[in-house]
Amino acid sequence: MSEYSARDVEAVSVGLVRKHFYLFAENPEEALVLESGVKIGPVTVAYETYGELAPGRDNAVLVLHALSGDCHVAAGYHDQTDTIPGWWENMVGPGKGIDTDRYFVICASILGSCGGTTGPGATNPATGKPYGLDFPVVTVGDMVMTQQRLLTHLGITRLLAVIGGSLGGMQALEWSLRYPDQVAGVVALATTMRHSPLAIAFNEIARQAIMADPNWRQGHYYDGPKPATGLAVARMIGHVTYLSDEALRRKFGRRLQGKDKFSFQFNGDFQVESYLRHQGTKFVARFDANSFLYVTKAADYFDLEHWGGKGSAVEAFAAAQALFLVVSFTSDWLYPTYQSRELIRALKKNGRDVSFCELKADCGHDAFLLPNRRLSRLIANFLERIQRESQI
Amino acid sequence: MKAKSEPPSRATGSDSNPAPSVASPTMRFDLALIASWIEPGSKVLDLGCGEGDLLCYLKRCKEVDGTGIEMVEAKVLRGIEKGLTVLQGDITEEVQDYADNTFDYVILSQTLQQVYAPAQLINTLLQIGRQVVVSFPNFSHWKNRWQICWQGRVPVSRQLPFEWCDTPNIRVISIIDFQRFIKKMGWRIHRETAINTYHHDQHGNIVSLLPNIRATYGIFLLEKGKSTVTPVS
Numbered sequence: 345m346s347e348y349s350a351r352d353v354e355a356v357s358v359g360l361v362r363k364h365f366y367l368f369a370e371n372p373e374e375a376l377v378l379e380s381g382v383k384i385g386p387v388t389v390a391y392e393t394y395g396e397l398a399p400g401r402d403n404a405v406l407v408l409h410a411l412s413g414d415c416h417v418a419a420g421y422h423d424q425t426d427t428i429p430g431w432w433e434n435m436v437g438p439g440k441g442i443d444t445d446r447y448f449v450i451c452a453s454i455l456g457s458c459g460g461t462t463g464p465g466a467t468n469p470a471t472g473k474p475y476g477l478d479f480p481v482v483t484v485g486d487m488v489m490t491q492q493r494l495l496t497h498l499g500i501t502r503l504l505a506v507i508g509g510s511l512g513g514m515q516a517l518e519w520s521l522r523y524p525d526q527v528a529g530v531v532a533l534a535t536t537m538r539h540s541p542l543a544i545a546f547n548e549i550a551r552q553a554i555m556a557d558p559n560w561r562q563g564h565y566y567d568g569p570k571p572a573t574g575l576a577v578a579r580m581i582g583h584v585t586y587l588s589d590e591a592l593r594r595k596f597g598r599r600l601q602g603k604d605k606f607s608f609q610f611n612g613d614f615q616v617e618s619y620l621r622h623q624g625t626k627f628v629a630r631f632d633a634n635s636f637l638y639v640t641k642a643a644d645y646f647d648l649e650h651w652g653g654k655g656s657a658v659e660a661f662a663a664a665q666a667l668f669l670v671v672s673f674t675s676d677w678l679y680p681t682y683q684s685r686e687l688i689r690a691l692k693k694n695g696r697d698v699s700f701c702e703l704k705a706d707c708g709h710d711a712f713l714l715p716n717r718r719l720s721r722l723i724a725n726f727l728e729r730i731q732r733e734s735q736i
Numbered sequence: 737m738k739a740k741s742e743p744p745s746r747a748t749g750s751d752s753n754p755a756p757s758v759a760s761p762t763m764r765f766d767l768a769l770i771a772s773w774i775e776p777g778s779k780v781l782d783l784g785c786g787e788g789d790l791l792c793y794l795k796r797c798k799e800v801d802g803t804g805i806e807m808v809e810a811k812v813l814r815g816i817e818k819g820l821t822v823l824q825g826d827i828t829e830e831v832q833d834y835a836d837n838t839f840d841y842v843i844l845s846q847t848l849q850q851v852y853a854p855a856q857l858i859n860t861l862l863q864i865g866r867q868v869v870v871s872f873p874n875f876s877h878w879k880n881r882w883q884i885c886w887q888g889r890v891p892v893s894r895q896l897p898f899e900w901c902d903t904p905n906i907r908v909i910s911i912i913d914f915q916r917f918i919k920k921m922g923w924r925i926h927r928e929t930a931i932n933t934y935h936h937d938q939h940g941n942i943v944s945l946l947p948n949i950r951a952t953y954g955i956f957l958l959e960k961g962k963s964t965v966t967p968v969s
Binding site: 685 | 803817822
C-alpha cells in the first residue's frame with residue numbers, strides 16, 4: 345500500500361484528532377495468547393476515533409489498515425502544524441464514503457507494526473530493551489484479536505461494518521469468521537482469502553533485502569544505525585507490486601530524470617528509478633524494518649482455507665453471518681480478481697449475502713486507496729443498507 | 737396460450753390488458769408481469785439483472801431476498817447502490833456456485849437468446865432454483881416476418897434492436913420453438929404467457945390468440961419434470 349498517494353481535492357476534514365492508547369494484559373495471567381501459542385503482555389493498542397457513537401452503540405465502523413498504514417486513517421490532523429492527513433482521507437471524513445457525520449469510525453494500528461501498537465520496536469518487559477526478533481511472530485488472527493479487545497474496552501459489542509483493503513481486507517474477512525456475531529457488514533477491497541505464492545515470493549525478497557543489510561544485526565539495531573538500505577529496497581519491491589505495467593508506463597514511460605542522455609553510470613537515469621528511490625527513502629523515515637518483517641509474515645501465513653482447522657474455504661465461511669461487499673480492481677496483479685472470485689464462491693456456496701464488483705482501474709493494487717467516486721458511493725450505499733437492514 | 741394449471745387471473749379467449757397488480761410506472765411491462773408471478777418473501781436470483789429494477793421492486797413490494805448477476809460494471813454499481821445484492825460476472829459461470837434449491841425462483845429475463853448452451857444453462861437453473869422464469873423476444877412476431885418476407889431484411893425492432901452485424905443475439909427463438917424444446921428436454925411448464933408490448937415496452941397486454949404471431953415476448957415458468965401444459969400450435 346502506498347499511503348498518501350493522492351490528496352483529497354475537496355479538502356474536507358474532521359479537523360484535529362488525537363491518537364489514543366489502550367493498555368491491557370498487564371498481569372501475566374491476562375496475557376494475550378497468540379495463534380502460535382506464545383503469550384504476550386502487556387499490549388498497547390494505538391487507535392483513533394472519529395464521529396460520535398450513537399446512543400444505541402449501533403453505528404460503529406472499524407477500518408482496518410494495510411501493511412504500511414496506521415491508525416491515522418481519516419482526513420484529520422494531529423495539531424496545527426501537521427500537514428499529513430490520514431492515509432485514507434479521501435474515503436473517511438464528513439460526507440465521504442465512510443461518513444464521520446453518520447458513523448463512529450475506529451481505526452487501530454495493527455499488532456506487530458510500528459504505529460504505536462505493540463510490535464518488535466516496543467520494550468520487552470523481560471529485558472527492558474526493544475523486543476527485536478524476540479517479539480513473537482503474529483498472525484492476522486492475532487491482529488484481529490487485539491482489535492476485538494479494544495472494542496470491548498470501548499463498550500462496542502457489535503460493529504456495523506469492518507472495512508479494509510489489502511492486508512486490511514484480510515483482517516476484515518478474519519473478523520467475519522472469528523467474531524461472526526459481532527459484525528453486521530464486511531467490505532473487503534483488493535484482497536484475498538489466502539496469500540498466493542506470488543505475493544509470498546515478493547514479501548520474501550523484501551524481507552531478504554532487510555536481513556541482508558549489515559545494520560540489521562539479527563533485528564537488534566535499535567541502539568545503532570537502522571537497516572535503512574534494506575528497508576528502502578524492501579519498499580521499492582513492494583511499491584512495484586502495488587502499481588501496474590500500465591500505471592508505470594503512463595506515469596514514467598522511459599523518461600530520464602534531470603537529463604537528456606544516458607549517464608553510463610549507476611546513479612539512476614530513469615524517472616522510475618528516481619521515483620522508487622524516493623519512495624524507499626521516505627518510507628525509512630517512518631517505518632521500522634522489523635515491523636516490515638512481522639507484518640509481511642502475517643500476510644504470508646494468512647489462509648482462510650485452513651481457518652480453524654477446516655479443510656476448505658467453503659467449510660470456513662459457514663461460520664460467517666455478515667453481509668459482504670467484495671471489490672477487486674482490473675489491474676491489481678498482487679491480489680487479482682480471480683482471488684476475490686474464490687472468496688465469493690465460498691460465500692455463495694454457504695448461501696451468504698455477497699455483492700461483488702470488479703472496478704476498472706489502471707493503477708494496480710493501489711487503486712483502492714486512490715480517490716474514486718465509484719468506490720466511495722458503493723461503500724456509502726452499502727453502509728446505509730446495513731444500517732437499514734441489519735438488527736444491530 | 738392456455739395453461740391447464742393456470743390461476744383464474746389469467747385472461748382467456750380475447751386479448752386483455754391485465755394491468756398486473758404489480759404495475760410500476762417505470763418498470764417494463766414484461767418485468768411487471770414476471771413480478772406478479774413471484775410469491776412474497778421468496779428467494780430470487782435474477783440473471784442479467786441490469787440496474788436491478790425488477791429486484792428493487794420485488795424487494796420493496798414483496799420482501800423477497802434477491803440476488804442479481806450482471807456483467808456490466810456501471811449497472812452492477814447502480815444495483816448495489818440501490819441496496820441490492822449484485823454480483824458482477826458471467827451468468828453461465830456464476831450459477832455454478834450455488835447449492836441445489838438455493839432459490840425459489842431463478843429469473844432469466846430476455847437473455848436466453850444470447851446464451852451459448854441454453855439446455856445446459858436451464859438445467860443448472862432448475863437445480864439451483866425450484867422454479868425458473870424464462871422470457872425471450874418472440875422472433876416469429878408478425879412484424880419480424882414482414883421484414884423478412886416482404887422487405888427481405890433481417891428483422892430490427894424494439895425487441896430486437898440490433899443489426900445483423902452487431903447483434904449479441906445468437907439464438908433465434910419463437911414461442912413454438914421454445915415449447916417444443918421444453919417438451920423435448922422433459923421439463924415442465926408450470927405457467928406460460930405471451931405478451932404484446934408497446935410504448936417502449938412500458939405498456940402491454942396479454943396475447944391469447946395466435947401468440948406465436950402476435951406476441952412480442954414469451955414468458956414461461958418452468959419446473960423439473962414433465963409438462964402439464966398443452967402446447968399451442
